[in-house]
Amino acid sequence: MNRTLQQIHSAFSEACATGWLHAVDIDSGAEVNANADGAVVTASVHKLCLLLALHQQAEQGLLDLTEQVECATDGRAAGPTGLAVMLDPVRISLRDAAYLMMAVSDNAAAEVILERVGLDAVNAATTRLGLTHTRAVHTFAHTLATIREDVGPVGAPALADPRVIARLRALDPARTNRSTPRDMTRLLCALWRDEACSPEGCAAIRRLLGLQVWPHRMAAGFPFDDVHVAGKTGSLPTVRNEVGVIEYPDGGRYAIAVFTRAVNPAATLPSVDAVIGTTARLAVDALRAGSVTTAASTTRLP
Template sequence: MNEKLLEERILCAIDKNMGRGRVSVVIDLPSYSIQINNETPYSAASLIKVPILLEGFRQAEQGKIDLNDTVMVPKEERVGGAGVLKTLSENISLTVEDLLTLMIIVSDNTATNLIIDRLGSDAINSLCNSIALKHTKLSRKLMDFQAMKQGYDNVTSASDIITCLRILDQGQIFSEQSREKMLYILHQQQLDTKLPAKMDKDKVYIANKTGELPGVEHDCAIVRCEEKTAYIAVLIDELGENESARDTIAEIGKLLYDYLTKPDL
């Protein structure tokens, strides 16, 4: 399958599966880029956790935080939605690195909010500006329904997420050790029902981060097969129900998998 055919099949999958909803897709391949509505801003949902991860490691490299410092997880700071910390016993503390890990691999909202408090919203947004993200902004903490009612939302775009993945994987603003740690965290992802759902993980390396809200389904990933690396982001919103979007993202992931592993298909 060549790159043009991959793009045509992705467009067919979107037309076949999506009765409604806005869809953005960016796939950066070694010598080709697929861009479908790539600059469209979306509610970020949990994709906002990717630039938060970058800022966490940036501050660690700058000596502003220590990844081994322990952070208490007060009962009153625990929030609902995704994650495990809300269900654990009262007297627990975790390292900053543990919180960053939980923020990614189970999309823990409590861990995310504790990390936002530790890093600072202004610093996270400064990171977004410094790496030239055009549409990404952190405007509220996770599960802050009061802020949501007042119109505050975290936003991003498929192109911005691809920029984050490239910097996480290759960016010279981070040491090799930091990049390896961030990749390791993403590779431990437990939420694998979208882009990785139809991939054979014995044949490809995948490091991904999902996002979802009612009417919103996102996933982004770094996918490697032998010497080939692909960066992919799929963002979908304005949904009446979420299942069709999850199926669409899984199908796009399978098409990318086939392109990487079966070039003669």
């Protein structure tokens, strides 16, 4: 186990990133713990919590997943994908908006759902599962707004300045949407065991996680046709995250949460994206080799 933690530690260091990781065998409970209880900024990973709240409200009869909602062009949340970049008004069902929110991390689709569900419901959903360190503080649009406010009139070029990065509220777990790697793997385990909501709801959530299009983070560590990766990424300046479940053809299934903060503020850092897959693979290999126990060690990464 110590060797695995050393390898994970080294991988994060070589990528010039701080890392937090938790991996657990969903069926045996064996775990790999690398600062799994550290508070982290969730960024778009929190869309998974919103998706859970959406399905719980549907089960309670508070909404219909086929309900049509409007996404006007005025006030539409910013983002690089999905409804966020479309030029015309859109009418879409809640469940199809959920697909865009998860598959391409569409901020505008997330805001449409959040307006219908509410932040209180998101926090109620995570509290119900005992995720005591997980909290939704802001909408996704508000999180981006705090970045614009904190950066000031210079705009995006200021994000190259470490002093500007240091003052961003969106990067402070105490002041933004937050969780821990252990909370996130607990949520994933509940989804894969049909405990987070109804079996039908859990299956629908698992399906959407499996439709995520990004192959450059966790999936990069598992380049096999017969290994299935289902996950949700999250990104903010210097932040790159992914939580997900890796399923092997022999029935092995592993919940993993990897959160990173890069030293370099550049928007494109392939080495940090890749280290999410590298460290996830190291953890899963250790779990599959039986070299860890349910009382795993903890290491604090640099």
